[in-house]
Amino acid sequence: MTPMQKHFDVIVIGAGPSGMMASLAASGQGASVLLLEKKERPGKKLLLTGHGRCNITNIRIPDNFRETYHENGRFLTSSLHAFSPEDVREYFLSLGIPTHEEDDGRIFPDTQKASSVCEALEKALSGNGVVLLTDSPVRSVKKSDGIWTVTTEKDSFSSKAVILSTGGKSFPHTGSEGDGYALAKVNGHEVTELAPALAPIFFSAFSDASCASRGEDCGAEFTLAGITLPDVGSSLWVGGKKVKSARGDLLFTHQGVSGPASMPLSRELPSSKGKYPEGYVRFQIDMLPDIREEEVGKMLLQAMTENPNRYMKRLLCETFHLQEKAAVLVLDGKAMDICAHEVTKEMRKAIVRKLKASAFDVEKCTPMDIAYVTRGGVSVKQIDPKTMGSKVQEGLFFSGEVMDIDGISGGYNLQFAWESGRAAGIAAAEYSQA
Ligand SMILES: Cc1cc2nc3c(=O)[nH]c(=O)nc-3n(C[C@H](O)[C@H](O)[C@H](O)COP(=O)(O)OP(=O)(O)OC[C@H]3O[C@@H](n4cnc5c(N)ncnc54)[C@H](O)[C@@H]3O)c2cc1C
Known part of the structure; x- marks a missing residue:
């Protein structure tokens, strides 16, 4: 010039x-x-x-x-x-x-x-x-x-x-x-x-600071950080209504989730300066998107009947090809050390529900700075x-x-x-x- x-x-x-x-x-x-x-x-x-x-x-x-x-x-x-x-x-x-x-x-x-x-x-x-x-x-x-x-x-x-x-x-x-x-x-x-848009989603249960301030253990979910669930279904619920769904790999972070199964949903998070009220915004994961809930129930019952002495964690990993940490999440961190024959009908139903619809409270709208x-x-x-x-x-x-x-x-x-x-x-x- x-x-x-x-x-x-x-x-x-x-x-x-x-x-x-x-x-x-x-x-x-x-x-x-x-x-x-x-x-x-x-x-x-x-x-x-x-x-x-x-x-x-x-x-x-x-x-x-x-x-x-x-x-x-x-x-x-x-x-x-x-x-x-x-x-x-x-x-x-x-x-x-x-x-x-x-x-x-x-x-x-x-x-x-x-x-x-x-x-x-x-x-x-x-x-x-x-x-x-x-x-x-x-x-x-x-x-x-x-x-x-x-x-x-x-x-x-x-x-x-x-x-x-x-x-x-x-x-x-x-x-x-x-x-x-x-x-x-x-x-x-x-x-x-x-x-x-195209941003990570933060979960209340993963909020390190909030757990620590309440003097609580952050629970099984917290141990998920770093794992990827391949090809899951996901959906975002606001005020009890499903607003969007996606499918793909889901990466758990220390704060919540990221990756193809969560990023497209982030643009639907309601804008809010502070935290969402408890239960208002929920992120739901379907770990077996190609199998209907009824079929999952049948498969689980059959596997439990055939392997009564197998630990549930192992049984879930084998039957549904889950990673160990995903099985821990499904079992809520509690029923891990029990064998199939010890599982009650209610527990089994709850496991099926978790496989098809594990839900997490979303903590707040993602900060703009970190959106793609x-x-x-x-x-x-x-x-x-x-x-x-x-x-x-x-x-x-x-x-x-x-x-x-x-x-x-x-x-x-x-x-x-x-x-x-x-x-x-x-x-x-x-x-x-x-
Ligand atoms: C981490 C990350 C990864 C991504 N990966 C992909 C990908 O792989 N594929 C894809 O399709 N998209 C991707 N995106 C999105 C993509 O980068 C953006 O959509 C794209 O860069 C937008 O281009 P743009 O030119 O409109 O704006 P920008 O890339 O934001 O460029 C705007 C420019 O304007 C300049 N500017 C702003 N204000 C002023 C001013 N007042 N005076 C002078 N200059 C100014 C800025 O400094 C900047 O250089 C990614 C985004 C991020 C953050």
Whole structure:
């Protein structure tokens, strides 16, 4: 950049995946582009994705986008068709990043490194002549006489078009602190309620501090920390009503649960500042989702009848292929040292119930900081789905997580970042050059 250059066709705010893609798309149309990033380097969240491996997209997008992108899924119809997961793969191949498919359609770079994806984008930005300024947090975005003025802590720039790509509000150390919501609001945009999505869930029974303060033993559940129950069914209950269910591996942590069987349910947790009332929010696990409760009862009775002197813990592990700690949970930590012939009918029924519906009180809404994705954001009602352009302010565009869209895990959130970034970049360049 010449030190004097202060006016650009397009200014992009936020150098996450969507902002970098928007900058590349706009510069690809011949627009002069300034990309302003708050942190000392671009793509800090991108570097964390897929446990550092970057689950770049997913080639399995069902026709019904609600399954992957919830309430606002339909908003993505045109951007997804314009820049499909296959297009994303081809695009990264053109940047020197070949990709491969893993389970459930998830696509990863062959390098297995998110850093290589970020480096390829940075190289392309510089190749396209995009001016990237890091350590430049944007404080205000204002329009006057058809020209936007974007002010950072140190400087001020102008442009015909602005793309807001500031991300959500989780993992704030990566720079995504929710700044974009205020910038959108002052420009007349509605921001829907923000909540954590794709986050761990905390159980009251696992609350170390609360047990200790009551002078109690935290019980059998506490010993589960660190184990993974493979392919279980899970469901979230609020005020006695089932609000959502999921299936997959469930990882027990010291505070509750994480993993594919719990993360999708976290976005349905009711917002609350403090702890939930006892019994109000419950997380239920079905350890044998492919076997009906009646059948489980028959299988257990038969195993007990055939092995009257076997310890129940061992019998459960053998009959239902459970891990030992899962059997401890089912037996409530009490009936472990008894043999099958000592188990009463009531105890047997309770065991079956636990196998099919072990329930835990959820302690509180997960803090936003540790959610992988933010639910809510700039309302898509005021955004054109083809161009990502504001319906309120001409020349203002949006890309990525700052909008009220969140996807399930599996590469869908990055797919949304790429496709919305591309749509916004092309449209902003066209607008600025018209
Ligand atoms: C641990 C973790 C793992 C994940 N793994 C995956 C995965 O494997 N696959 C997947 O699809 N999704 C994954 N996600 C989600 C995915 O990372 C996000 O959806 C995606 O990064 C959103 O991209 P974005 O460009 O919209 O926003 P962000 O990546 O949040 O980028 C926003 C950028 O804007 C900058 N910014 C903010 N405010 C300002 C300001 N005022 N001025 C200037 N710059 C500003 C920020 O510093 C940041 O660089 C993961 C998320 C996390 C936290």
